[in-house]
Amino acid sequence: MGTAKMPCLFFYIKSSNKIFLSHGLSLSLQLETNKTFYTMISRRILRIKVLQTIYSYYQGEGELINAQKELAASIDRSYDLYFYVLQLCVEVADYCDRQQEAAKLKYMATLTELNPNKKFVNNKLITQLRENEALQTYLTARSLSWAQYQHVPKSVFNDLALTDEYKAYMADKEESYAKDKAIVAFMLEHVILENNDFFDAIESQSVYWIDTVEFFVGMALRTIDRYKASHGANAKVLPKYKNDEDAQFADQLLLKAVAGCDKYREMISENAENWDLERIALLDILLIQVALAEVEQFPNIPLRVTFNEYIEIAKNYSTEKSPLFINGVLDKIVQKLRESGDIIKPTDALPTE
Numbered sequence: 642m643g644t645a646k647m648p649c650l651f652f653y654i655k656s657s658n659k660i661f662l663s664h665g666l667s668l669s670l671q672l673e674t675n676k677t678f679y680t681m682i683s684r685r686i687l688r689i690k691v692l693q694t695i696y697s698y699y700q701g702e703g704e705l706i707n708a709q710k711e712l713a714a715s716i717d718r719s720y721d722l723y724f725y726v727l728q729l730c731v732e733v734a735d736y737c738d739r740q741q742e743a744a745k746l747k748y749m750a751t752l753t754e755l756n757p758n759k760k761f762v763n764n765k766l767i768t769q770l771r772e773n774e775a776l777q778t779y780l781t782a783r784s785l786s787w788a789q790y791q792h793v794p795k796s797v798f799n800d801l802a803l804t805d806e807y808k809a810y811m812a813d814k815e816e817s818y819a820k821d822k823a824i825v826a827f828m829l830e831h832v833i834l835e836n837n838d839f840f841d842a843i844e845s846q847s848v849y850w851i852d853t854v855e856f857f858v859g860m861a862l863r864t865i866d867r868y869k870a871s872h873g874a875n876a877k878v879l880p881k882y883k884n885d886e887d888a889q890f891a892d893q894l895l896l897k898a899v900a901g902c903d904k905y906r907e908m909i910s911e912n913a914e915n916w917d918l919e920r921i922a923l924l925d926i927l928l929i930q931v932a933l934a935e936v937e938q939f940p941n942i943p944l945r946v947t948f949n950e951y952i953e954i955a956k957n958y959s960t961e962k963s964p965l966f967i968n969g970v971l972d973k974i975v976q977k978l979r980e981s982g983d984i985i986k987p988t989d990a991l992p993t994e
Contacts, residue, residue, distance in 0.1 A: 681880050682719070682720060683856070684890060686719065687890055688891075688931070689958075690719070690891055691895050695931065696923070698899070705899055708895065709892055712892060712895055717881075719853055720857075721783055721847075722843070722853070723861060723878075723879065724779050724785060724878070725787075726833070726857055726858055729839075730766075730828065730861075731767055731770050732787045732794035733794045737762050745757075760811055761810070761824070765821045766825050766865055766868060767821070769873065772874040773876055773878070790842045792838055793836075796836055797832055797836050800836055801832045806824065807824065807827075810824045822868065825865055826865060826866070834854075834858055840854070894931065894939075898934035909929050909930070912973040913970050922963070924963075925955070925963050928954065928958075928959065929967055929974075931951070932947055932951040932967075933971070933974065935947050936975060937978070948968065948972075951971070
């Protein structure tokens with residue numbers, strides 16, 4: 642079954658929190674962000690993967706079992722990006738090292754070139770990643786490598802070397818694991834995520850990566866924030882799922898949404914006032930269809946959470962008017978289901994937009 646091209650989304654997960662990785666550095670390497678860094682693949686990402694898979698499923702003529710395999714593959718491939726980003730930090734330092742070593746061989750090498758500053762090359766956090774058993778084992782098992790994209794670490798390093806933060810880090814003679822962590826965090830947040838070569842390489846390698854790259858860079862940031870020098874090569878990487886329930890969530894949501902297709906679309910048609918089902922965008926229909934499957938089949942998920950999730954996804958993937966339309970139709974259907982006793986969930990405030 643072919644993969645339909647879905648609209649792209651650079652995932653910004655808003656939060657009022659600020660995460661500081663500077664640890665009192667005089668060069669003020671502060672990682673200030675409006676993103677929540679998850680410690681596993683979030684259900685928001687899983688919902689988007691289900692939406693992409695079901696869109697592709699209805700656009701083609703494949704079997705449901707193939708759609709399930711495609712969904713599992715898309716989640717696995719997205720998780721690959723987390724490890725790939727961590728390895729890029731190592732590749733950038735390795736590129737720096739090769740450049741310094743090559744400069745020593747110049748016929749008229751300067752004293753600086755003959756005695757280069759190895760602080761970034763010997764960055765303790767990057768060394769920890771290079772020697773991390775779990776990271777390197779995963780990269781080998783999944784055949785993940787930057788070997789065919791060596792222009793990316795070069796480009797990232799060149800951008801990094803121009804920043805005041807890098808210059809201050811290199812000039813600081815104090816050896817500090819905390820400062821080593823801070824410069825890597827700065828590189829991830831403010832250099833890699835602003836590097837066009839990085840995004841071009843990501844987009845060319847996997848259709849599953851480009852719309853969630855910020856999320857997995859966030860996971861990489863959370864990883865290094867948790868690392869301690871004492872962890873050595875045994876520092877843990879983040880798991881794919883929080884628990885077994887999350888591991889089964891996406892597959893079950895896909896199956897329930899497809900199984901209830903006729904029922905859910907009839908509900909949509911009956912409750913979309915002044916709208917013929919054929920005139921409603923397919924993406925909006927699928928958003929409501931998947932949301933209804935979640936409402937009916939996952940009793941432990943509060944209604945407010947389901948409403949908010951699909952409205953937020955609609956804001957990024959569908960039309961400007963879609964969130965209001967989806968919220969209105971969902972609200973009508975859910976109210977009827979509650980009145981009939983078909984769904985029993987705790988009363989909670991639903992979105993009003």
